[in-house]
Amino acid sequence: SLVNYGLRFVRWQMYLSALGNAVGHGPSAVIYVAGFALTTTPGKAGEMLRGVFIEARGMSFTSSTAAFLSERLSDLVAIVLMTLLGVSLYPQGGGVVIFGVVLVGGGLLLLSRVGLLTKLLARFANRTSKIARAGHHVLKMLIEARRCHTPRLLVLATTLSLIAWSAEAFAFYLILHWMGFEVSFAFAFSVYALSMLAGALSFLPGGLGGAEAVMVALLIWADIPEAQAVAATVIIRLTTLWFAVGLGGITLFSGGRVLRNDVASVNT
Numbered sequence: 431s432l433v434n435y436g437l438r439f440v441r442w443q444m445y446l447s448a449l450g451n452a453v454g455h456g457p458s459a460v461i462y463v464a465g466f467a468l469t470t471t472p473g474k475a476g477e478m479l480r481g482v483f484i485e486a487r488g489m490s491f492t493s494s495t496a497a498f499l500s501e502r503l504s505d506l507v508a509i510v511l512m513t514l515l516g517v518s519l520y521p522q523g524g525g526v527v528i529f530g531v532v533l534v535g536g537g538l539l540l541l542s543r544v545g546l547l548t549k550l551l552a553r554f555a556n557r558t559s560k561i562a563r564a565g566h567h568v569l570k571m572l573i574e575a576r577r578c579h580t581p582r583l584l585v586l587a588t589t590l591s592l593i594a595w596s597a598e599a600f601a602f603y604l605i606l607h608w609m610g611f612e613v614s615f616a617f618a619f620s621v622y623a624l625s626m627l628a629g630a631l632s633f634l635p636g637g638l639g640g641a642e643a644v645m646v647a648l649l650i651w652a653d654i655p656e657a658q659a660v661a662a663t664v665i666i667r668l669t670t671l672w673f674a675v676g677l678g679g680i681t682l683f684s685g686g687r688v689l690r691n692d693v694a695s696v697n698t
Contacts, residue, residue: 431597431598431601431669431670431673431674433593433594433597434594434595434597434598434670435463435466435594435674435677437590437591437593437594437597438501438505438590438591438594439458439459439462439463440590441501441504441586441587441590441591441594442458442462442497442501443455443458444578444583444586444587445496445497445500445501445578445583445587446458446484446489446497448577448578448580448583449489449493449496449497449574449577449578450489450493451484451487451488451489451493453484453487453489457487458484460681460685461480461483461484462480463677463678463681464479464480464483464678464681464682464685465477465478465479465480465678466674466675466677466678466679466681467479467675467678467679467681467682468678469671469674469675469678470638470671470675472634474502477498478494478495478498480494480498481494481495481498492567492570492571492574493574495571495574496571496572496574496575496577496578497575497578499571499572499575500575500578500579500587503534503537503538503541503575503579504587504588504591505591505595505630506530506533506534506537506627506630507534507538507588507591508588508591508592508594508595509530509595509623509626509627509630510527510530510531510534510627511588511592512592512595512596512599512619512622512623513526513527513530513620513623513624513627514527514531515619515620515623517620517624526624526627526628526631527624527627529631530627530630530631533631538579540572541572541575541576541579542576542579544573544576547569547572547573547576548573550565550569551569551570551573595623595626596619598622598666598670599618599619599622599623600615600618600619601666601669601670602618602619602621602622602662602666603615603618603619605662605665605666605669606618606654606662609658609661609662611654611658613652617652621645621648621649621652622645622666624644624648625641625642625644625645625648626641628640628641628643628644629641629642629644641667642663642667645659645662645663645666646659646660646663649662649663
């Protein structure tokens with residue numbers, strides 16, 4: 431899990447640099463980990479808390495939101511690629527995988543249509559309704575996010591994301607082995623990836639409920655007893671999702687001057 435968080439932080443720094451704001455590694459690490467405290471929100475939207483702290487360091491909230499969106503898209507790309515590698519083991523998950531592929535493809539296609547985004551932004555520019563202002567903000571954020579998806583950066587970010595999420599899949603493989611089940615890495619990899627994709631597509635806070643239900647079902651389908659399937663699911667979620675939330679909470683409340691000074695600066 432720590433490997434996962436570390437690699438995702440490296441990716442985060444790459445995105446901040448691409449957006450023209452390279453926050454120092456120390457303060458940025460504190461801010462990044464503190465965001466995990468709100469991971470269990472729909473679509474992990476609570477992690478945009480980072481933008482409040484980064485804004486005091488010269489980066490607009492629109493840019494930090496663009497970095498957040500780029501993170502979520504990169505995670506989804508990696509998870510979808512992981513499921514494609516193992517979908518042959520679980521043909522029943524094909525529908526979920528196809529939906530994920532369509533969502534990823536649509537997101538990348540939208541970010542590539544700079545002309546369309548610019549025209550839409552111009553149309554919203556002089557309108558004063560709440561919907562128009564919200565649309566203007568979203569379009570500005572999407573145009574900013576394009577800077578995080580140049581071909582070179584897309585390859586680097588996807589590689590980091592694949593290694594990061596594969597690390598957690600390996601943790602799941604270890605848990606199953608320590609519980610006495612002689613499963614292959616491909617099996618654990620596939621179950622973990624399909625579960626994470628199902629959780630992400632459910633848009634529930636942290637994928638809660640959706641990811642766990644799919645994971646337990648896939649394990650039972652592979653003839654692992656129900657009690658052990660539930661236990662393995664609880665352990666992997668405690669050591670990945672809830673470990674991140676706990677780490678984020680500790681960092682948020684004990685981050686010292688880094689976070690307190692940032693909040694004070696924004697309020698001022």
